[in-house]
Amino acid sequence: MTIGVGGSTAEAELAAITSMRDAVPPIGADEIARRVAAARALMEEQGVEAMWLDGTTNLAYFTGLRHGQSERMVGAILPRRGEITFICPEFEAERIRAMQAIPAPVRGWEEDEDPFALFYDTLRSLQITSGGIAIDDLAHAFIAHGIREGGGGDYRYGRSAPIASFLRQRKTEHEIALITQAMKTTVEIHAAAARILHEGIATTAVQAFVDAAHRKAGFDGGCPFNIVLFGDASAYPHGVPYAQTLREGDMVLIDCGASLHNYRSDITRAYVFGEPTERQRFLWNTVKESQAAGFAAARPGVPCGALDDAARGVIVAAGFGPGYKTPGLPHRVGHGVGMDGHEEPYFVKGNALPLDVGMCGSIEPTLAVYGECGIRLEDHIHITEKGAAWFTTPAHSVDDPFGLEAKR
Numbered sequence: 408m409t410i411g412v413g414g415s416t417a418e419a420e421l422a423a424i425t426s427m428r429d430a431v432p433p434i435g436a437d438e439i440a441r442r443v444a445a446a447r448a449l450m451e452e453q454g455v456e457a458m459w460l461d462g463t464t465n466l467a468y469f470t471g472l473r474h475g476q477s478e479r480m481v482g483a484i485l486p487r488r489g490e491i492t493f494i495c496p497e498f499e500a501e502r503i504r505a506m507q508a509i510p511a512p513v514r515g516w517e518e519d520e521d522p523f524a525l526f527y528d529t530l531r532s533l534q535i536t537s538g539g540i541a542i543d544d545l546a547h548a549f550i551a552h553g554i555r556e557g558g559g560g561d562y563r564y565g566r567s568a569p570i571a572s573f574l575r576q577r578k579t580e581h582e583i584a585l586i587t588q589a590m591k592t593t594v595e596i597h598a599a600a601a602r603i604l605h606e607g608i609a610t611t612a613v614q615a616f617v618d619a620a621h622r623k624a625g626f627d628g629g630c631p632f633n634i635v636l637f638g639d640a641s642a643y644p645h646g647v648p649y650a651q652t653l654r655e656g657d658m659v660l661i662d663c664g665a666s667l668h669n670y671r672s673d674i675t676r677a678y679v680f681g682e683p684t685e686r687q688r689f690l691w692n693t694v695k696e697s698q699a700a701g702f703a704a705a706r707p708g709v710p711c712g713a714l715d716d717a718a719r720g721v722i723v724a725a726g727f728g729p730g731y732k733t734p735g736l737p738h739r740v741g742h743g744v745g746m747d748g749h750e751e752p753y754f755v756k757g758n759a760l761p762l763d764v765g766m767c768g769s770i771e772p773t774l775a776v777y778g779e780c781g782i783r784l785e786d787h788i789h790i791t792e793k794g795a796a797w798f799t800t801p802a803h804s805v806d807d808p809f810g811l812e813a814k815r
Contacts, residue, residue: 409678410807412659415602417616421623424599428625431581431588433668436509438581439471442574443485449570450487456538457530458485458567459554461546464746465571467669471508480522480550482543483511489533494525523557530558537561544568572751576743577765582670583789586744586767589626589672590787590798593664596620597676598809600661604653604680610635611650617663626665632748634662641677642781644738644773655681658780664748671748674799675771675785678808690774691805694782697721697772698801701740701754705770705788705795711758715740718772719756727774734776741769744787766790767798
């Protein structure tokens with residue numbers, strides 16, 4: 408039997424979990440103020456007079472208020488000069504004021520009024536009658552369309568990415584600490600999930616445990632994504648729409664994560680329930696080598712696409728692919744992580760964006776062999792001045808995925 412798999416129960420493992428929520432404090436008002444100042448400096452360089460922050464993680468990043476998106480316009484105008492101003496339905500105004508992390512004016516529109524007219528009236532009140540307007544890249548299309556159509560010819564419109572994404576990609580030490588705590592806790596939950604496995608357990612039961620474990624460990628809530636796969640279904644990168652039961656010899660793949668003080672974890676582990684066959688051992692070791700190659704390629708100044716090239720090269724050299732063909736690695740090797748589970752930068756072939764200090768992302772090669780099994784090993788890195796550093800220790804070996812014997 409694979410070391411660390413089986414031998415316990417969900418009840419026992421949940422009872423042993425304690426909250427780690429207070430291990431790292433959340434982002435405070437001082438850091439939010441520094442973000443706003445940095446955004447305004449970039450706006451000055453780029454000729455942007457105001458940036459619309461929709462109810463997305465961009466709004467949370469620059470104001471500390473996490474709201475979400477709907478069919479109504481909710482968000483804030485971040486001007487190059489002047490006060491940040493929230494815009495929302497009038498019936499939401501008091502709730503927005505109560506949720507604020509930093510004090511700022513709130514302007515409401517009634518249900519029979521045009522929110523885009525209020526948007527431009529607010530710009531004029533901020534003495535912004537022309538110039539560049541950056542629109543949140545994550546805004547719904549109708550919001551972006553309404554802003555572009557409502558302002559007339561004196562405004563120029565562009566994306567928020569050169570400001571918001573640029574800053575969000577370069578994490579501070581505080582952000583690195585929050586992500587580290589989130590990732591390490593999720594790895595511990597992975598190990599606990601492996602211990603509750605037994606022949607006949609359903610994927611849905613494991614998913615329920617993983618969700619409950621994240622809640623008890625102090626995350627903001629349960630898992631927004633929670634993939635548990637057994638046997639041949641493990642070859643499907645984003646899972647299958649039906650439950651399975653575990654059998655001896657099955658490959659097990661679990662991909663999960665949650666938010667801790669708004670910063671996301673995202674870890675995948677794959678291992679065998681039982682004794683690995685030589686074929687499973689070969690496939691697992693190939694993915695392990697692929698992940699290590701992606702890590703070795705990561706350092707400041709290297710194009711993001713180089714990580715994909717390095718990791719994919721190992722998969723192809725082992726006789727799979729080529730390129731994105733299966734059996735092989737059918738998707739990019741990694742994605743950025745932070746307040747969103749997937750965000751820039753993306754480690755995909757052809758991405759010439761140079762890695763910079765503070766950038767964070769996954770290295771998660773998958774070896775998908777449809778009709779047989781799939782293996783994905785996912786850990787995340789952050790870029791330092793000297794190179795890359797893991798947030799978590801990668802899986803140890805096919806026989807001891809959580810390195811339990813190595814720790815003795």
